[in-house]
Amino acid sequence: MSVNLPAEDPLIRMQRDLKRAKGKNLKDIKWGMVIDIAKCIGCHACTIACVAENKLPPGVVYRVVLEEETGTYPSVGRRFVPRPCVHCQNPPCVKVCPVTATYKNEQGVVVVNYNRCIGCRYCLVACPYAARTSDFGEWYTNKTPEAPEKLVSRKTASGYESRPAAEYGKKWPDRGQGSPIGNARKCHFCLHRLSVGMLPACVTTCVGRATIFGDRTDPQSLVHEQIGSPRVFRLKEELGTQPSVYYLK
DSSP: OOTTSOSSOHHHHHHHHHHHHHTSOGGGOOEEEEEETTTOOOOOHHHHHHHHHHTOOTTOOSSEEEEEEEEETTEEEEEEEEEOOOOOSSOHHHHHOTTSOEEEOTTSOEEEOTTTOOOOOHHHHHOTTOOEEEOOOOOTTTTOOOOTTSSSOHHHHHHHHTSOOOGGGOOOOOTTSSTTTTSEEEOOTTHHHHTTTOOOHHHHTOTTOOEEEEETTOTTSHHHHHHTSTTEEOTTGGGOOOOSEEEEO
16 A cells, blocks of 8 residues: 555545534534645536536536636646635624525524525625625526437426525425525535535545545544644635635645
């Protein structure tokens, strides 16, 4: 066995951490994420997994991967920075919501109550991380021609696209019948997966194991260990938002 390989896949440890967290009271859990930029290869697998998991329409992306050129010519490179909602402990979006549709739950996750949201988009403006988008009810298949003889036509493609998402552990109506259309939308750490003992979709699909997730208050967890690294930093810490998503340089 190569000495460069870990003793076990980090996903296995994170799954154990998740199982241990599930044995605690909900109010005692504080979910957190660490993203190792040095390991991210910019494959966008996390972005695609998130879109598929949450049935996201055009224009709604929960986990973008930002790209940055580093160095000076001719020694240049690229750095990739995945940026989900950073789930601030002091979230500006919560303060500006006029109907309290956006709030922070017991586990420190900033969530949106679709049934309460009025679509004013104040929270989109208030978020300093541009981590929120608005659902305008668009479809990827809007301009797809109907061709019954084809393997994939508008009818077959829209069948998948219209399936209700399982966000927040609920079965939302087919698209075109109300929420979440017209609402602000954002990453929610895949709470519907966590509730059944599964890690967020972006974590399980990260080919480089660059994304670490777990209960940041658990001293035995991998995420707690990574947060203690001397390489750690958070985005825009000077704003005092106290993100729950950390990065490793």
